[in-house]
Structure formats: structure tokens, C-alpha cells
Amino acid sequence: MKYFLSISILLISFSGVKLHAQINDTIIEKVREEYSFERLIKNSITLNPASYNAARKHSITTFNVFTEKSNTPSQLQQKGRGKNLWGAEVYSLQKLDDKTAVWGNASYTQGKNKQVVWNENSDYDLIYPYVAADSVGGDMKFENYSFSGGYSKKINTYTLGITGSYQATLSYRDIDPRPKNTAAHFSLAMGADKLVFGKFRVGAYANAEKYTQKHYLSFVCNQGYPMIYNMSGLGNYNELLSGKLRQAYYEGWSYGGGLQIFEADSRNWYLNMGIKKFNLDKLLTEYADLNASKINEQQFTFSAGKFFNSGKTVWGISAEGNSTERKGIENLFLNENSRNYIQIGSVEKYNHKINSIIFKGLIQMGNEKTKSSLIPFFGWIQEKEKYSSPASRIELSKLMYGADYQWLKTFNHQQILSVVAGLSATNVYQKNALFNNSVKPAINSMLQENYAFQSSDFWQAKLDVHFHFSFPVVKNAFVGGKIMYSNFKTGSNTLLAVSIGSIF
């Protein structure tokens, strides 16, 4: 928390330097650029820090304080039944001159994740399936800090860029079972792009990340405690390691990179391909850092788009695809004596494949006063999760379709209203599951409930309204509200968020 204030002040003062040179109209243009659907679709190019600066025409600083409340009765039990949080965020991109840019971001969030069961760790999406789990669970409080910064510079036809970020998370519970998880995430990315034939740019980037999570579990009440399972996927667990485990340490590295080619001026066509490898080890600190399990994940991504601009209308199509495969390797042990476990082998038992592709169309019409944008989309997702023995698996194939519509209206006196309405439906047209029958009844009912959610068709509606108005001192302030409703066979999820802030 102590760094957050100083970094926010640093970012705001950056933009403060430029404030006197701004005209009021520029603020309206910045707001429009911030909400532009066209910019948001083309944003995948900015994975390369060298290509980050030219994604926007204007420098911008935004600051907002937000609160969010959600109820998710339809969700994986490991992710909880909803969130209550509040936070603050500051973001700034400053074009120092036509060759150089700096940008930075700082945010703080605090809240609680409601009714998280079968997961006593944080960052479930990173460390699954190797979590410490029990049938009791409860609300998990959390605090997140994150800082990031970047710099890019144009040298002749080349642009070079670099970004770094740091994120720290603390999650804990005040009643038994009492987990305390401290996670840290560092990442660094470097890239370059070059103008070719005066028409398009070719870019390449590489990134590396380090992730760690320290996990402690304690019990104050000595009336007894539930069995703590060392989960290894789809309800299976290591019997030798389960029981009284109280500590674990996760350490992971990820490396990646990508290539891109895109039209230089307005990015009206682009192709971006990336690859990322992630390795994570789970170490048991109570047993002299015994390596319990390992994750190897490989991810391919691509995004491509083609847009046409006739002056009044912008239209186009984009595609984004992702293929991820996560392999889990468990180590096998011999309990030589109660305190000394020896590794006698290792076996790869867990495999999770997710393939997805989504096509988005864009139609944008209007003028300075009123702009309408429509993004219809259509996507296909296939997911296969397997555990080799005892044989367990979940296979799902989904089709997703819908549309988002935005109405951006500029009134007199720098008042801008953005209304985004969206509707989508997901249809699980193929589903198949097999679970190990000899697991404990509590684990079996968790697996069945999770599968009922994952295999459920659902539709989703959202409404997002932001209203900007001029305000003394900060020049431009806004209030925003968002409401989202998702209807599953297993129950409805709702989300409500409110934010106030400023763009300058």
C-alpha cells in the first residue's frame, strides 16, 4: 500500500507536466479513444511493447475508484460463490515526443471471495489442479497490489520497447481452516518492430515471468480438523501426502514470444502469433522441500484482423484463437519413516486441453457527436480434461454467439455518455464426463456440481454505462455503472460494479 500512493502521484505528476498544453477538445477525443471498440479489438497487437505506443493517438491518464459485488452460485466450487471488492487504479500513457513514450499502471484491490471450497490456495487458474483442498472452506479475504511500467523509443524505422510489472497478492481467512497465501508475480517483456516498404510493420517480442506462492494452513481450534487433501486433478489426490499437510511453496517460470505483422498507419490489417511455456513446481516445505508435482503448460495464440474505413463507416472482421495444453506430473513417494519421504518415481497423469477460436465483426458508424458500434461475435470452444488412472475425464464442446452494441454520444459542455449493451448465448452441444467412483462422497458431489456448471448452457446480458462531465481541478470526471446477469441451469450469476474517476 505504501508504494501505491507514491507511484500514483508519480504517474499523475507525469501528466501534470502536460496539462497546461491540453485543449478541452482533446479530452473528448481521449474519452472517445478510451471507449473505442475499434481500438479494443486491435489491442492484441500491443503484446509487443514496441507496438504499444502507436495503439493510441493521444496521451492519457485515468484514475478511478471502483467497487464490485457479484454472486456466482454457478461457478467452480474452487473459485467461490461471488466477490465483494473495492479498489483504485491509476493508468497513464505519455507521449513525450513523437519518438518516445512511457506508460505505467498502479492498482490496489481489496475484498473477499465468498464461499471458496476445495481450494485453500490463491491463483487457482495458475496452479490448478495441485491445490490443498478440504470440504470446509469459507470466505477468503484478499489484497492485491500491482505496478507496471513501460518505455518505447523510435530509432529510424525501428521501434524498441520494454515493459515490466510486479503484482503481489495476499489471501487469508480468519476462521478455521486458516490459510495464508502470499503470491508474487514478476514479468518482463521486450520487443522491437520495423517499418517495411513504408507500408507495414513487422515485430517480434519475448517475455519472461516468475511466479511464487507461499501457502500456510493453520488451525486454532483443537476440536479436530478436516482432512487436507493434496489434490492432483479431477477429484484424485495423493493419499500419502494428504492428511495433515500445512505448508507448500509454488514456484513457476514462464517464457514466451511472438511475431506480428500489421499495417503501419491505422493497423487496418494485422496478424499476431504467440507462444508461451509455463512450468510450475509444487514443493512441500515441511518435508525438506520435497517436489510433490510439476505443471508443464504450452500455449499458442493468434489474432488476425482486417478492417475497412470509408470515412464515415469502419467495418471489419477479426479472429482470435488460443490452444492451451497443461500437463501435470505427480511424484510418487515412499514413507521411509514418519518424517522422511523419499521420491521413488514420477508419472504424468493430468492433461487439460483447451482450444478456442472467436470471430468478431465490427461495424462502426457515426460522427463526432454520435457514434454507434456493433460487434457481433461467434466462437467455438473445446475443452478436454483427463486424469489417466483411475480414469477420469471431462469433455466439453461449446458454441458461443452474441453481440455487443455501443452508443457513444457527446453532448455540449464536454459531457459524454457511453452505453454498452451486450447479449450472448453459449450452447454446450457435446458433453461427456467420467469420474472415479471410489472417491469420497464429498469429493464426488463436488465433481458432480462442478460438472453441472461447466456443462450448462447459459445466456448472458450486460449493460455498462459511463457518463463523463467536466469538473473543476480534474477537468473531466466520470461515473460508471455496470450490471451483468448470466443465467445457467444451475442458477443465475449477477454482477454489479460502480466506479468514479477521471480522465485527463
Next chain:
Amino acid sequence: MLKHVLKTLFILCTVMAITACSSDSNEALEAKTSLKLELKVIPENIQVKEYKNLTISFKELNSGFTITQELKNTNVLQVVLPSGTYNITAEGSIVYGDNSGSVEAKVAGVQNGMVINGSETSKTLELALKSGNSSDLILEEIFFTGTKTPQGAMYFGDQYFKITNNTDKTLYADGMLLIQSSFMTNEKQDYSPNIMATTLSAGAIIRIPGNGTMYPVKAGESIIIAEDAINHKNFNPSSINLSNANFQIFKEDSDDIDNPAVPKMVNVFDKMVIHTQGYYAYALARMPQGMTHETLVAQNTYTYTYNLTINGDVYPMDGTAVKIPNEWITDAVNLSVQDSFQWQVTSPSLDMGWTSVTTFDGDKNRFGKAVRRKVTGKTMEGKNILKDTNNSTTDFEHGVKPSLFN
């Protein structure tokens, strides 16, 4: 135009490539080991004529995977198993003897923590002759958890052992040794010398007094050895009246309760403190004719050593115990807690399994529960016939209401 078409084709190709990847089903091969298991009867001087049948059960400790294999007329098993650490139990019957005659006998063997990995491996499992139904007194019930007072406090004085004559003749309890093991079932160490196949290492021994005929136990009848032979209901309404117990455990130099009307057990070696979670094995034994307990302690006391490893640091440790040869033992029961069980502390020929009252260490619901031998029938006189196959896992009820509580 051409560039436009080429770009579109490029995008389509990438899309196809990704969807093509998804139809692969590259299954990771599971590490399996081809195991050759030879079952050997010990001691080696037994001449086996025929291995009639053997049932071998495997349980892998990491995954919980179990499999059972049957052998007929052979003692070599060939099986392919997933690699791991296995607990193996074998039971069956053999025919052994010499030129003068043949005897059919039951055999059993247990091996815990056997590592089976690599592409192929050969292992040996030792089988011991199972002593038939005991012809002496056996442990029918052990109540070791104590009780809880109505206020929720722990109360121990009401622990007891119930020893029963499961035969059809009158037996005498005089001189019977009640033994508590030196090693604990939740703490597995490499104790040296490793004499467990032939000897029970005793950590505490008490002896029923008498000159040989003072304490008869009729067929089907039982005797109670109580921790404190008093009416515990005066101190804890949730407890029982043990003032009519046959014997009491009295520790001389501790502040122990004495009921002058109840004979005291003779303290032979160390102090018997009955662990409220179990964690020890208890056994009944008879010394050979003419041996006194003083001689037993003088001759059979030994020192064992082991290495205690904590966080990678190794500390050499030692302890003292009394050797009780397996031949003297009439009955043995391993006790533990389900989630904390590491190993049996007696030879498998004495007890192949173990029993418990609770699932996890520290369970506050364990109080007022005992382990009791199952009843398989009734004699002509209406007395219970107790199950005794030298396997406490199957012979006992785990965590039931003690018989003296009503």
C-alpha cells in the same frame, strides 16, 4: 487484391492448424512395472510340499490403487502394476511336513512400503505360519480413549482391558503378561537391530499376580484389568463403575489411585501409560515354565538405535526395550489412528492388521469408544465365540461402545 487474398488464406490456414491440433489424443504412457513376486515361507527349515492357494492384495500408497491376485499351486506371481509404493498382504494355505507326515496350515505375510518401479523388478515376500485359533487367553476388548466429563474435560482413569477365554476349557490367568509395544504405529523408524519378524519389543510389561491356580477363567468368561478400579461415576457421571474389576494397574511412585479390594498387576518393566489415541500394540504372553519376570528383564533387555531425520538433519537416537519371543505371545493387537497409521509394530504372524477408533489424530469424538472383537457365534452354553484370525483389521470392530458402558 492478391495480397488481400493471400492474407485471408494465411489466416484460414492458421485457423485450420489450430483446429487440427485438437483432434490429436496423445495419451501419456503410465509408468508400469513388471513384478515377479516370490512368496517364501519362513523359518526356512519348514519343508513346503505344496502351495495350495495364495491370495495377494496390493495397495499403492500414493494413488490408493488396489488389486488382488490369486495363485494356485505356485508361489511365484507375475503381474504388471503401476509404479509406486505398495503395501502387500498375502494369505493362503500350504502343505508342509517331512517323511513322517504332512500338515496343512494357513500362512500369511505382510510387507509395507515396498517400492515397485523401473520396467521390471523381482521381490520376495515372507510368509509365516499363522498360529491357529489361540489356545490361551486373548484380548477381547481394549478401551483406551477414556471419557469426557459433562463439562467437556478429558478423563482417563476408566481405561481397561478385557481378556477372555475363547476356548472350551478353564484357563488360569496367573502370571499372564500384558505387554505394550515399545514402538508406535504412527512413527515408523529404521530400528536397529531389526528383530520384529521373531520378537516383540516391549516398552512396558505388567503381570497378573498369582501362583498358578489362584485366578481361574472358565470357558467363555472374561476378566477386566482396569487403569483405576474405582467407581468413576463419582467423579465423572459419563463414566462407569470399575470397582469390581479383577485387577488394577498401580504405578508405585506416581500418584496413582489404589482400591485395596482389587489385586494389583505386578509391574515388570517400565510404566504402562495407556495412550488415549492408541498408537501402540498390546499383547498377552506367557513366560516359559520356571522363568521369573526378574530373569526376563535381566536377560532380554536390549538397546535399539535409529536415526531421526528432521528437515534433513539426522539425529542418532536410542531406546531400551525387552525382547519377547513371538512363541510366547498368545495374542497381539495393533492400535492406531486411520490417518496417522504408518506401520504395524508386531510381526505379521502375530497380527496382520490393525484397528482404531477414529479417523484423524486429535478427534474429540473418540472419547468413550473402544475396539471390540467381533462375535462369530455362540457356544452350546450360550457363550460368545470371538473372531480370531490374527488380523485385527478384520477381527475387531473399530470404534464402538465399550461393553461395560450401558
